[in-house]
Amino acid sequence: MIRILDSIDDPEQLRKLTIPQMEQLAEEIRREIIEKVSVKGGHLAPNLGVVELTMALHYIFHTPNDLLVWDIGHQAYVHKLLTGRRERFHTIRQFGGLSGYLRRDESPYDVFGASHASTSISAALGLAVARDLQGQDFKVVAIIGDGALTGGMALEAINNAGSLKKNLIVVLNDNDKSISDNVGALHHYLTKVRHMQTTPSYHRLREMAKALIERLPIIGKKAREAAGRAETSFKQFVMYNKNGAIFEELGFKFFGPFDGHNLPLLLDVFKNVKQMKGPVMVQVVTKKGKGWEVAEEDSTKWHGPGAFDYVTGTIKKNPTDPPSYTEVFANTLVAIAEKDPSIIGITAAMAEGTGLKKMQQRFPERYFDVGIAEQHAVTFAGGIAVAGLCPVVAIYSTFLQRAYDQVIHDICVQNLHVVFAMDRAGIVGEDGPTQHGVFDIGFMRSIPNMKLMAPKDEEELRHMLYTAIYMDGPVGLRYPRGKALGVALTEELHTLQIGKAELLSPATCEEAQALECAILAYGSTVAQAKIAAKELLEEGIRVAVVNARWAKPLDEEMILQLARGTRRLVTIEDHVVATGFGSAVLELLEAHDLKDIDIRLIGLPDKFVEHGAPTILKELYGISSAHVKETIRAMVRSEEHSSQKQGVL
Numbered sequence: 207m208i209r210i211l212d213s214i215d216d217p218e219q220l221r222k223l224t225i226p227q228m229e230q231l232a233e234e235i236r237r238e239i240i241e242k243v244s245v246k247g248g249h250l251a252p253n254l255g256v257v258e259l260t261m262a263l264h265y266i267f268h269t270p271n272d273l274l275v276w277d278i279g280h281q282a283y284v285h286k287l288l289t290g291r292r293e294r295f296h297t298i299r300q301f302g303g304l305s306g307y308l309r310r311d312e313s314p315y316d317v318f319g320a321s322h323a324s325t326s327i328s329a330a331l332g333l334a335v336a337r338d339l340q341g342q343d344f345k346v347v348a349i350i351g352d353g354a355l356t357g358g359m360a361l362e363a364i365n366n367a368g369s370l371k372k373n374l375i376v377v378l379n380d381n382d383k384s385i386s387d388n389v390g391a392l393h394h395y396l397t398k399v400r401h402m403q404t405t406p407s408y409h410r411l412r413e414m415a416k417a418l419i420e421r422l423p424i425i426g427k428k429a430r431e432a433a434g435r436a437e438t439s440f441k442q443f444v445m446y447n448k449n450g451a452i453f454e455e456l457g458f459k460f461f462g463p464f465d466g467h468n469l470p471l472l473l474d475v476f477k478n479v480k481q482m483k484g485p486v487m488v489q490v491v492t493k494k495g496k497g498w499e500v501a502e503e504d505s506t507k508w509h510g511p512g513a514f515d516y517v518t519g520t521i522k523k524n525p526t527d528p529p530s531y532t533e534v535f536a537n538t539l540v541a542i543a544e545k546d547p548s549i550i551g552i553t554a555a556m557a558e559g560t561g562l563k564k565m566q567q568r569f570p571e572r573y574f575d576v577g578i579a580e581q582h583a584v585t586f587a588g589g590i591a592v593a594g595l596c597p598v599v600a601i602y603s604t605f606l607q608r609a610y611d612q613v614i615h616d617i618c619v620q621n622l623h624v625v626f627a628m629d630r631a632g633i634v635g636e637d638g639p640t641q642h643g644v645f646d647i648g649f650m651r652s653i654p655n656m657k658l659m660a661p662k663d664e665e666e667l668r669h670m671l672y673t674a675i676y677m678d679g680p681v682g683l684r685y686p687r688g689k690a691l692g693v694a695l696t697e698e699l700h701t702l703q704i705g706k707a708e709l710l711s712p713a714t715c716e717e718a719q720a721l722e723c724a725i726l727a728y729g730s731t732v733a734q735a736k737i738a739a740k741e742l743l744e745e746g747i748r749v750a751v752v753n754a755r756w757a758k759p760l761d762e763e764m765i766l767q768l769a770r771g772t773r774r775l776v777t778i779e780d781h782v783v784a785t786g787f788g789s790a791v792l793e794l795l796e797a798h799d800l801k802d803i804d805i806r807l808i809g810l811p812d813k814f815v816e817h818g819a820p821t822i823l824k825e826l827y828g829i830s831s832a833h834v835k836e837t838i839r840a841m842v843r844s845e846e847h848s849s850q851k852q853g854v855l
């Protein structure tokens with residue numbers, strides 16, 4: 207059968223379809239997304255939930271002249287399929303392929319890049335203000351989920367938009383879920399609004415709802431039919447009640463909740479709100495995973511699965527794989543919390559991703575999901591620390607960027623004991639530039655009082671967490687995404703000496719000093735350093751390998767000894783070179799006037815690293831044993847060369 211989807215090269219073709227054709231297209235889009243995402247993984251449930259919503263928006267708004275600003279962009283696969291990217295859709299999230307989020311350089315339909323939450327209303331308001339200043343005439347629509355609405359930025363933007371009174375439409379895609387269950391008072395409030403449809407009080411408000419219809423400038427055929435039909439249809443059409451008034455009080459016209467899978471209804475609603483003046487909010491109720499039973503039943507599991515079998519509905523996983531760093535972190539935290547009632551776990555809407563779900567299950571009273579609110583999470587932890595308890599903020603490195611001032615102003619200035627467990631540090635892979643955690647060493651290292659460490663493997667991660675919990679002041683512990691190394695885990699936890707590196711080979715610093723070079727590796731890159739050293743030995747080049755453990759404080763004594771002995775250092779880290787661990791080593795050499803040490807820093811360049819498999823990206827940017835080897839060979843050769851030259855002279 208010929209698919210309608212194959213004839214949609216841009217939204218203009220969508221606008222020519224009849225309602226039955228659009229309904230068929232919705233099914234084709236769902237199938238396409240399930241099949242293509244199954245190959246390499248990606249965001250599934252959020253996209254299945256917005257098929258009709260996306261179609262209705264592109265149908266009514268004249269994109270790309272009218273602007274759709276998606277929040278996060280993880281739910282923009284349907285948008286991509288409808289805006290000329292269908293043929294490349296199978297490349298999504300792969301190196302050289304389509305991004306898994308929005309990118310202005312990918313399509314004129316991607317109005318504002320995203321992937322971190324809660325930015326859409328701010329960006330849309332900026333676009334609306336600029337439109338008016340420049341005397342232009344187009345619509346601006348922000349589409350934000352109920353999860354993203356818990357982020358402070360979204361509320362700041364609503365506050366601003368409600369008073370600026372610009373023409374701006376905010377579509378609230380309310381599926382009752384963040385990645386896990388949504389949280390917070392605002393969430394409870396929206397739940398109440400949704401449930402009003404089915405409560406007796408609804409009937410008392412029916413008259414009020416009718417009055418609302420009068421406020422709509424166009425009553426479309428479908429809307430009129432819906433309004434005129436039996437009460438159940440009416441309920442589906444439009445609802446206005448005192449609960450929704452919170453947004454009205456803030457200066458928005460509020461409409462909803464509407465069934466987000468009823469295409470004719472959505473078309474009528476958007477046709478109406480398109481005509482309106484001032485800020486408008488439309489609450490659309492959707493189901494995450496809609497149309498695929500397994501994903502509807504457990505949308506958290508299917509939020510962003512890895513590769514899966516779409517026939518059986520099972521996620522592919524190798525049972526012999528070692529645990530992830532996240533799992534080891536979470537198990538260790540719970541084990542420590544078993545004995546220590548002062549431990550508090552805090553997450554900003556990433557209970558599954560950070561492993562803190564385990565804390566929630568074991569110690570619900572000592573676990574806090576604060577919503578997508580990283581800034582609040584950090585200062586909230588500060589309050590807990592002042593009271594003498596031990597908050598552990600488990601957070602992705604990239605999302606900690608959001609809370610930089612809080613880390614400085616609320617935690618470090620006061621030297622509070624807060625543990626930052628920075629998951630997904632380094633190159634994360636397929637989620638790309640906005641999600642790589644490659645700036646954290648730099649932005650944390652530069653803050654007074656902060657201490658920083660990174661483990662070489664999962665066993666060391668456990669002892670580092672223990673160390674972080676039982677030391678003073680602010681401390682950050684970074685560890686990578688994905689599978690750990692599979693090393694054996696010991697029973698007992700112990701603290702590590704603060705600022706002390708581990709010399710992995712040779713056995714003593716004196717022996718190391720006599721070698722040709724020392725590799726100082728931070729965190730997960732120790733593995734590459736070890737391989738490089740072993741292979742160089744086969745070539746007759748003998749190098750020392752140091753597991754640096756600490757980026758702050760550095761093991762100054764060991765690094766200076768090795769520098770003075772070998773005269774050659776190579777640093778390696780899964781982080782940008784600028785401001786990173788290697789830069790810290792350079793600063794140390796400079797401070798001790800060691801200007802003639804041959805030192806090379808291996809890390810990421812001054813550019814945003816694209817998306818793709820971590821192995822591809824690491825190879826490309828030289829975070830690899832091969833690059834360490836090449837670098838050291840070149841150092842040794844260039845010196846041999848220059849000493850030969852000196853001999854000739």
Ligand SMILES: Cc1ncc(C[n+]2csc(CCOP(=O)(O)OP(=O)(O)O)c2C)c(N)n1
Pocket residue numbers: 252278280281321322323350351352353354355379381383384385494554555556578580605608
């Ligand atoms: C600042 C920030 N913190 C955390 C995340 C991780 N994250 C990605 S999607 C998501 C849930 C978003 O929920 P919602 O906005 O309701 O969209 P839905 O997936 O339910 O459609 C979270 C927490 C993020 N993208 N940005």
